[in-house]
Amino acid sequence: IHVTWMRAQEERAHKGGVAKQSEAYAQSIVKHFSPSIQVQKYRFRGLRPKHATLAVAFEDMGLQLHNGSSVLAGVTGEFPAGRLCAIMGPSGAGKTTFMNVLCGKATYGEMTGKVLINNKPGNMNDYKHLMGFVPQDDIVHE
Known part of the structure; x- marks a missing residue:
């Protein structure tokens, strides 16, 4: 029984490690593709008229x-x-x-x-x- 319990614990630990790695990887993907606060605060300024406008x-x-x-x-x-x-x-x-x-x-x-x-x-x-x-x-x- 002790050996079976040890193997089950090792398997859970391995699965838990894989799960933690998967979770960390998923979080890095989410961070990479989710807009950051800086992106949300960014304001496009490319087409703002200059102060010296011409007609x-x-x-x-x-x-x-x-x-x-x-x-x-x-x-x-x-x-x-x-x-x-x-x-x-x-x-x-x-x-x-x-x-x-x-x-x-x-x-x-x-x-x-x-x-x-x-x-x-x-x-x-x-x-x-x-x-x-x-x-x-x-x-x-x-």
Whole structure:
């Protein structure tokens, strides 16, 4: 009886050790994947407007190529201060040309119309550090 009791105790101890190891492992997984207090207190600050916000307006904006042809004409609108804006339209509508003209990157022609920054005529190059322009590049798969 004593030997049987000893074996049972050893088996329980072994099972208990395995159970304790399993419990410790489960707790480490829970700690790893559960949000911590720091995560719960974290506040995303990536899209907060800067204190130096700009309003950009454009009136009758266009692009005339060096050969005299016009590829963009009569574009009027505004990007309000502190707002995230998107330019959308079908392929070939002139979205990229529009942004290149607005940002002063259309060196292959001359801009027509006017750009107003905070309701005053301005040069976009002076404000590049306050603005962002993320062009869409198509991915070509073979």
